Amino acid sequence: xxxxxxxxxxxxxxxxxxxxxxxxxxxxxxxxxxxxxxxxxxxxxxxxxxxxxxxxxxxxxxxxxxxxxxxxxxxxxxxxxxxxxxxxxxxxxxxxxxxxxxxxxxxxxxxxxx
Amino acid sequence: xxxxxxxxxxxxxxxxxxxxxxxxxxxxxxxxxxxxxxxxxxxxxxxxxxxxxxxxxxxxxxxxxxxxxxxxxxxxxxxxxxxxxxxxxxxxxxxxxxxxxxxxxxxxxxxxxx
Numbered sequence: 323x324x325x326x327x328x329x330x331x332x333x334x335x336x337x338x339x340x341x342x343x344x345x346x347x348x349x350x351x352x353x354x355x356x357x358x359x360x361x362x363x364x365x366x367x368x369x370x371x372x373x374x375x376x377x378x379x380x381x382x383x384x385x386x387x388x389x390x391x392x393x394x395x396x397x398x399x400x401x402x403x404x405x406x407x408x409x410x411x412x413x414x415x416x417x418x419x420x421x422x423x424x425x426x427x428x429x430x431x432x433x434x435x436x
Numbered sequence: 437x438x439x440x441x442x443x444x445x446x447x448x449x450x451x452x453x454x455x456x457x458x459x460x461x462x463x464x465x466x467x468x469x470x471x472x473x474x475x476x477x478x479x480x481x482x483x484x485x486x487x488x489x490x491x492x493x494x495x496x497x498x499x500x501x502x503x504x505x506x507x508x509x510x511x512x513x514x515x516x517x518x519x520x521x522x523x524x525x526x527x528x529x530x531x532x533x534x535x536x537x538x539x540x541x542x543x544x545x546x547x548x549x550x
Contacts, residue, residue, distance in 0.1 A: 352535045352536060353535070353536050355538070357541075362524060362544075362546070363543055363544065364440075364526060364541040364542050364543040364544050365526065365528075365541040366541070367538050367539065367540060367541075370536070370538060372536065410479065412479075414535055414536065416535070423469070423481050423484060423492050423494070424469075424481065424539060425481070426471075426478060426479035427478070428478045429478070
């Protein structure tokens with residue numbers, strides 16, 4: 323299975339602290355994406371990093387990708403209570419019949435306390 | 437631009453019944469993917485449609501089917517419902533141009549099977 327695995331499963335921090343979540347996957351990928359989900363609602367796309375990229379930034383988000391270790395990390399700086407949500411990594415393979423198919427990890431539940 | 441819409445948002449059915457869920461993609465998007473989310477299995481890919489054709493299919497039984505209309509709206513149908521079909525069903529739309537296309541998710545339909 324190509325399904326990714328996030329680590330940790332749950333993370334609890336205070337407002338203002340940084341939150342780091344990790345994702346590992348198993349097969350060769352074209353890109354890796356991070357999504358956020360608030361309490362059983364729809365997924366919100368956060369950032370996409372391609373296999374030939376090593377780091378990407380978007381606002382308070384920083385994503386790194388290490389294809390040799392098949393891993394990625396998502397850093398949220400200066401976290402806010404509104405960042406409380408589940409965060410998922412999703413991979414898109416670089417070969418085979420993969421159009422429109424993302425493989426999701428189990429997610430990290432982030433709780434940010436005021 | 438309006439986002440992805442899904443109807444209905446909540447549904448309660450009994451075992452053995454069938455159900456149809458609807459998804460309207462973002463205007464201009466031609467690809468619609470469907471995912472099932474459960475606490476036990478996480479997010480699982482069901483199928484993807486592009487220009488009324490199913491391009492990709494996940495590992496679900498034949499009771500799960502879908503279709504796409506000429507206006508890119510998509511429906512998925514589950515026949516002979518089982519208790520294990522209780523889940524959040526998410527659809528996502530994208531331009532369908534290929535690998536690396538960002539998928540935009542709808543709010544989901546929460547299906548409960550009694």
